[in-house]
Amino acid sequence: MTAENISPATALVLIEQGARLIDIRDADEYAREHIPAAQLYPLASLEQGTTLQTTANDVVIFHCQSGNRTRNNLSRLITAAAPAQVKIVEGGIDAWRQAGLATVEDKSQPLPLMRQVQIAAGVLILLGVVLGYGISSAFFLLSAFVGAGLTFAGVTGFCGMARLLAVMPWNRR
Template sequence: MSLPTLSPAEAKRLLDQGALLVDIREADEHARENIPGARLMPLSKLDEADLALHEDKPVIFHCKSGARTQGNAARLSAKVGSACKAFIIEGGIDAWKKAGLPVAVDRRQPLELQRQVQIGAGSMALLGTLLGLLVSSWFFAVPAFVGAGLTMAGITGYCGMARILKKAPWNRAAYAQPRTA
């Protein structure tokens, strides 16, 4: 089942009338940047989440670009049930920002874990390739290892680099006590 979408302006109008805004991104994404007043309900913990709703108030879900909410519309709809109307912000928080609507940004929070993995894997692959070309062909093993790791992460859902990065000093506070709204 698909949920109807709202433009950021339409969502803002409903929020001003008392609608509930729910951010389905992960805690690290929400901590770094969020729409003020949004309640955090990470998609990874959706089944455990308690979404106390008022029958007369609509619920508006958002993610970063709208893709996660669209892809999980049936699960989100089931979470809300028939008690109230539910919507998705078309384009997520990215569209919200483009519309000039307010966001709270905390640059003291670390980059989202997914971005850290992308930076780490990309850097290792690039460095290994350059060293393979300029120093020794043995360095080509580095991008091969990174590619194999990313492939396995995609197949299994387990990312070793993400697990290591979660323990990095700059991430310890962010993952010790996830912030929920």
């Protein structure tokens, strides 16, 4: 079985005709902004074997932030939605927003955790370089430490900075 890529406008028409829209992003991303008709099924839950209750007559449309996660996990999504027809929103919620279609946005929600990690890592690396040139070359070790941590996270899938940021007061729900 294959999936068809569709535009946000086509997706909206299909949703109005009864198709299910499934958001596979993480819960923190969904809380910050989502498409009104979207149901949250994070990719992690689908990886654990969660399946959608569908029939062969159903149409299930998947989306993520930019379309990359949906493309990279297409076989898993097709399996989770079987036997329904599977469609993918080309460009994800970013394309949906660019098409001028409505989203539900809650700016009071914290930034998605991975964006927080990117910001924190970038600031720490920049700080290490600036302090290394301005005060003492020992501060370059800060940049090296953060770089090593990011490499470790990429290789193992464990991100200590993400775990630390997740328990910060602004991320508690």
